[in-house]
Amino acid sequence: MSDTIAAVATARGKGAIGVVKISGAAAGSIAAVITRETMVPRVARYLDFFTADGVMLDRGIALFFAAPHSYTGEDVLELQAHGNPHVLDQLLAVALQNGARQARPGEFTERAFLNNKLDLAQAEAVADLIESNSAEAARAAVRSLSGDFSKRVETITSTLVELRVYIEAALDFAEEEIDFLRDDALTTKLKQLDSLIDDTLQRATNGCALREGLTVVIVGEPNVGKSSLLNCLTQQETAIVTDIAGTTRDVLREHIVIDGLPVRLVDTAGIRDTEDKVEREGVRRAREQMQTADLILAIGTAGTDAIPAMHDIELPDIEILKVFNKADLAPGIQPADGLAISAKTGQGIEDLREAIKRKAGVEQSTEGAFMARRRHLNALHQVRLHVQTANTHLLETAAGELAAEELRAAQLQLNLITGAFSADDLLGEIFGRFCIGK
Numbered sequence: 001m002s003d004t005i006a007a008v009a010t011a012r013g014k015g016a017i018g019v020v021k022i023s024g025a026a027a028g029s030i031a032a033v034i035t036r037e038t039m040v041p042r043v044a045r046y047l048d049f050f051t052a053d054g055v056m057l058d059r060g061i062a063l064f065f066a067a068p069h070s071y072t073g074e075d076v077l078e079l080q081a082h083g084n085p086h087v088l089d090q091l092l093a094v095a096l097q098n099g100a101r102q103a104r105p106g107e108f109t110e111r112a113f114l115n116n117k118l119d120l121a122q123a124e125a126v127a128d129l130i131e132s133n134s135a136e137a138a139r140a141a142v143r144s145l146s147g148d149f150s151k152r153v154e155t156i157t158s159t160l161v162e163l164r165v166y167i168e169a170a171l172d173f174a175e176e177e178i179d180f181l182r183d184d185a186l187t188t189k190l191k192q193l194d195s196l197i198d199d200t201l202q203r204a205t206n207g208c209a210l211r212e213g214l215t216v217v218i219v220g221e222p223n224v225g226k227s228s229l230l231n232c233l234t235q236q237e238t239a240i241v242t243d244i245a246g247t248t249r250d251v252l253r254e255h256i257v258i259d260g261l262p263v264r265l266v267d268t269a270g271i272r273d274t275e276d277k278v279e280r281e282g283v284r285r286a287r288e289q290m291q292t293a294d295l296i297l298a299i300g301t302a303g304t305d306a307i308p309a310m311h312d313i314e315l316p317d318i319e320i321l322k323v324f325n326k327a328d329l330a331p332g333i334q335p336a337d338g339l340a341i342s343a344k345t346g347q348g349i350e351d352l353r354e355a356i357k358r359k360a361g362v363e364q365s366t367e368g369a370f371m372a373r374r375r376h377l378n379a380l381h382q383v384r385l386h387v388q389t390a391n392t393h394l395l396e397t398a399a400g401e402l403a404a405e406e407l408r409a410a411q412l413q414l415n416l417i418t419g420a421f422s423a424d425d426l427l428g429e430i431f432g433r434f435c436i437g438k
């Protein structure tokens, strides 16, 4: 890892400022070439920037961080030039000609991770912060970046270790083992651990939902008001609405954000048997869209309890929410199962938005959410299972050895989150998705 990396760190395009970042042992000598000055660590200097041949490229601010007190833990040079791609490319070229190579995506953060400046969950939060699609998602990412999520994981880990030590010690006192393992303090501690895991899982689930959002497909028979609902949720006249059955034929997509949750809304053609060639293709596409949904809003008409369009449709793994529209025409009638709304008057729309949030796994508010990824959630689910199994072993059979083994397995899962143990291919997978220069 002794080579020096360099990249333009700001988005491509014209702007007030553009940044070139260099990290590694050659950062200091590259600084000397470009600035023709000796840099003092952490002192911002306003200087001219040159090529090795002495051609002036720009004038800007240079900052030097000496290892290990930098983002990557190595010597780092940051050049803040004017935000013009040609200027930045030329500055980068000088760095590349003087001992640096082009950084791969995420390589600065990967080095920060390898030099213990960040754990894996924090490093992932860096990329998630940059990719955030809402203020809520950004806040959740900052919370994980600052280590709140990792600290939780550490607390769970240290409680696990404490319990393992206790149980393994009890096993050494074979005579009194049963008494030790049936101790109230032990059961209490396990219960506390269980609720701590639950709370962490909920916050992480919220964060994951804020990051990934969900695809919501609106389906139903013609004329039930699917396009009207799309327009109502997006608060724009996106789709054509008429009283002619079979108005919508194409698949329409719109993005909305519900309290920070990104929702990809899909409006489709009304489902019915038809001789019309164009409409038939629309119906085929509607059925196809359903397969890609995280949630289907099956639209029916208020005053009834059935959604005729869904009768012969089987979607075993996809959540379906029944929504009965035109409630303004059937006042006071509540469906046995599902929500009554009116796309025309807005009645029930707030409840629908809440229901979509709940289907995404977002409970109550996303306040306190930790930005998390699927792999974190999978690990936390495993941890919970192992802890619950350990608890059962203790309560039912006082099987200390089996319980200790479960707790050990739980600990391994937690290590995967922070990257205490992680395979190279996992690291490649994670950092390869970063943007260049981060």
Ligand SMILES: Nc1nc2c(ncn2[C@@H]2O[C@H](COP(=O)(O)OP(=O)(O)OP(=O)(O)O)[C@@H](O)[C@H]2O)c(=O)[nH]1
Residues within 6 Å of the ligand: 220, 221, 222, 223, 224, 225, 226, 227, 228, 229, 240, 241, 242, 243, 244, 245, 246, 247, 248, 249, 268, 269, 270, 271, 325, 326, 327, 328, 329, 341, 342, 343, 344, 345
């Ligand atoms: N009274 C009332 N009328 C509604 C409501 N929602 C939609 N409509 C009317 O129902 C008719 C059909 O609405 P659309 O939104 O085009 O229905 P659709 O399900 O998209 O129909 P297709 O695209 O043909 O499948 C229009 O005349 C709307 O004005 C509602 O909540 N109340």
Ligand SMILES: [Mg+2]
Residues within 6 Å of the ligand: 226, 227, 228, 239, 240, 247, 248, 268, 269, 270
């Ligand atoms: Mg329509």
